[in-house]
Amino acid sequence: MSDKTVSIYNLSDLDEGQRAALLRRTENELSQFSELVVPIIEDVRVRGDAALVEFARKFDRAAISLSQIAVKREEFDAAKRLVDPALIETLQFAAHNIRHFHERQLPEGLALHETHPGVLVGDRWTSIDSVACYVPRGKGSFPSSVLMTALPAKVAGVSEVIVITPPGPDGTVDPATLVAAEIAGVSKVFKCGGAQGIAAVAYGTETVPHCEKVVGPGSPWVVAAKKQLSSIIDPGSPAGPSELIIFSDGSVSADLVALDLCVESEHGPDSSVFFVTTSRSFAEEVAALLPKYWQKMPEGRADFSRTVLSGTKGGIVVADDLSSAFAFINDYAAEHLALLVENAWQYLPQIRNAGEILLGPYSAIAVANFVLGPSHVLPTGGAAKTTSPLSVFDFMKRTSIASVSKNAYVLFAHHAESLARYEGFAGHANSVSAMRDEAYGARE
Numbered sequence: 248m249s250d251k252t253v254s255i256y257n258l259s260d261l262d263e264g265q266r267a268a269l270l271r272r273t274e275n276e277l278s279q280f281s282e283l284v285v286p287i288i289e290d291v292r293v294r295g296d297a298a299l300v301e302f303a304r305k306f307d308r309a310a311i312s313l314s315q316i317a318v319k320r321e322e323f324d325a326a327k328r329l330v331d332p333a334l335i336e337t338l339q340f341a342a343h344n345i346r347h348f349h350e351r352q353l354p355e356g357l358a359l360h361e362t363h364p365g366v367l368v369g370d371r372w373t374s375i376d377s378v379a380c381y382v383p384r385g386k387g388s389f390p391s392s393v394l395m396t397a398l399p400a401k402v403a404g405v406s407e408v409i410v411i412t413p414p415g416p417d418g419t420v421d422p423a424t425l426v427a428a429e430i431a432g433v434s435k436v437f438k439c440g441g442a443q444g445i446a447a448v449a450y451g452t453e454t455v456p457h458c459e460k461v462v463g464p465g466s467p468w469v470v471a472a473k474k475q476l477s478s479i480i481d482p483g484s485p486a487g488p489s490e491l492i493i494f495s496d497g498s499v500s501a502d503l504v505a506l507d508l509c510v511e512s513e514h515g516p517d518s519s520v521f522f523v524t525t526s527r528s529f530a531e532e533v534a535a536l537l538p539k540y541w542q543k544m545p546e547g548r549a550d551f552s553r554t555v556l557s558g559t560k561g562g563i564v565v566a567d568d569l570s571s572a573f574a575f576i577n578d579y580a581a582e583h584l585a586l587l588v589e590n591a592w593q594y595l596p597q598i599r600n601a602g603e604i605l606l607g608p609y610s611a612i613a614v615a616n617f618v619l620g621p622s623h624v625l626p627t628g629g630a631a632k633t634t635s636p637l638s639v640f641d642f643m644k645r646t647s648i649a650s651v652s653k654n655a656y657v658l659f660a661h662h663a664e665s666l667a668r669y670e671g672f673a674g675h676a677n678s679v680s681a682m683r684d685e686a687y688g689a690r691e
């Protein structure tokens with residue numbers, strides 16, 4: 248047991264520096280990881296599979312051989328025998344909801360509008376060619392993350408979807424992760440995690456194919472490697488250590504708030520979890536309840552939660568009024584935001600920045616993490632200010648399409664020539680004027 252106590256901050260007592268420190272996440276402090284991943288990445292670039300085998304031994308304590316990097320058919324079959332059928336049913340339930348949610352997101356393949364007679368402009372959406380889904384395995388296993396990344400990619404139509412994940416010390420992939428991959432229609436799974444896994448899909452190795460993009464959550468090693476390799480592979484939006492802000496006006500029980508504070512704080516000491524409220528007495532009530540719920544958790548997880556909630560990356564924030572509470576929430580731009588209040592819809596207009604907003608106690612954070620439908624891979628580290636949750640759009644690209652008829656060309660050529668001459672582009676101007684003359688000629 249530990250004597251750590253939950254941090255309680257009075258927002259109005261904080262100076263600018265202290266407030267800014269609360270908004271900072273582990274992910275924003277990547278410098279030590281950024282340096283350490285450089286030799287790992289370089290080694291994978293130069294030595295490929297041989298480096299992956301060595302790093303699996305060093306960082307995952309897994310003695311795998313070159314021929315064991317790619318998961319074999321027999322390993323999928325063995326995994327299915329090992330996983331409880333009830334859990335397989337749950338994975339199928341989650342997959343159904345995730346697939347359904349993302350199918351509804353799909354844009355029209357080709358959407359054109361006539362802006363002038365004879366002028367069609369619009370967008371064509373096509374899928375990207377290949378993607379690697381990173382599935383973590385350091386402080387737990389994440390079959391749910393397979394579904395939350397691979398299914399949107401599959402729905403988007405990506406033809407090559409692979410999974411990379413660290414091997415366990417026995418050299419195997421977590422069995423439920425393999426079952427989830429099969430449910431998602433992914434047959435290529437590779438045993439490589441951390442920075443070395445990201446380098447493998449960026450450069451390609453003898454066994455691991457190069458991919459156009461890598462998505463999925465991961466430890467700071469993964470996040471730092473993605474940043475480092477962003478000119479070689481599209482690293483997607485950041486998905487670092489889990490984050491949660493709970494807001495409550497006191498209209499639900501303090502127990503409910505305390506229980507949900509334990510949710511994302513149990514991921515690891517690098518997670519960030521805050522409870523924001525305007526009531527000091529409610530804050531103290533929630534803080535006093537936390538030890539009761541830590542006792543109901545395994546010591547390792549309880550210790551992560553205590554560390555987060557009693558440190559500087561978590562705790563309870565007491566605001567003087569609702570407007571300063573929501574100002575903090577919007578500045579923070581949390582990955583997950585839970586409104587634990589009776590009438591949650593009333594607060595929705597106050598929130599501009601969050602990866603997801605869970606309205607009311609039944610739209611529970613744990614339900615959203617696993618089975619609701621929207622992907623649990625959401626922007627972390629404050630990126631929710633400018634980026635969106637993982638969706639089919641991460642696996643598709645938009646191409647502008649335009650078609651101008653001969654008759655419509657005359658008007659457009661006239662205006663294009665004006666701008667071309669103003670900007671000093673004679674080649675541009677000549678090309679439209681010559682073509683316009685030809686079009687005029689054709690009309691006369």
Ligand SMILES: NC(=O)c1ccc[n+]([C@@H]2O[C@H](COP(=O)([O-])OP(=O)(O)OC[C@H]3O[C@@H](n4cnc5c(N)ncnc54)[C@H](O)[C@@H]3O)[C@@H](O)[C@H]2O)c1
Binds near residue numbers: 468488
């Ligand atoms: N944002 C999301 O959607 C989401 C979802 C699930 C999990 N998460 C987060 O993902 C993270 C998962 O992290 P994790 O650690 O459990 O798994 P991980 O697979 O991301 O990291 C483990 C790997 O890191 C590498 N590593 C560990 N120590 C190292 C060292 N000293 N030097 C070099 N490499 C080293 C190893 O390769 C190891 O396999 C957690 O922070 C969790 O909060 C986020």
Ligand SMILES: N[C@H](CO)Cc1c[nH]c[nH+]1
Binds near residue numbers: 582623
């Ligand atoms: N909290 C993670 C996303 O931030 C999702 C997850 C998976 N398993 C447990 N939690």
Ligand SMILES: [Zn+2]
Binds near residue numbers: 510514616
């Ligand atoms: Zn979680």
